[in-house]
Amino acid sequence: MVSDLEAIGNHLHSTNLLMDEAKLKLRREVLKILMSKYGHEGNNRAIYECADEWCGKYAISAGVVDYYNAYKQSFINKSLEK
Numbered sequence: 001m002v003s004d005l006e007a008i009g010n011h012l013h014s015t016n017l018l019m020d021e022a023k024l025k026l027r028r029e030v031l032k033i034l035m036s037k038y039g040h041e042g043n044n045r046a047i048y049e050c051a052d053e054w055c056g057k058y059a060i061s062a063g064v065v066d067y068y069n070a071y072k073q074s075f076i077n078k079s080l081e082k
Helices: 004-041 044-057 064-081
Strands: none
Touching: 004 044, 004 064, 044 064
């Protein structure tokens, strides 16, 4: 027989796996959008960092292009400060 605590642990594990899958799907979608629009610029590091930041804050891809445009400028500014 499964204890209540064990059942809760199993549920949390399943929920985390689903959330991880959703985050991975979102990250793939965001990267596809950004790479297709900006990949030719040769600034893949900014694209990947922006995608990671976006996926940590949002659950949908809508708005990521505008977000990247602002992110890219701050990324360039940080690079110039070094």
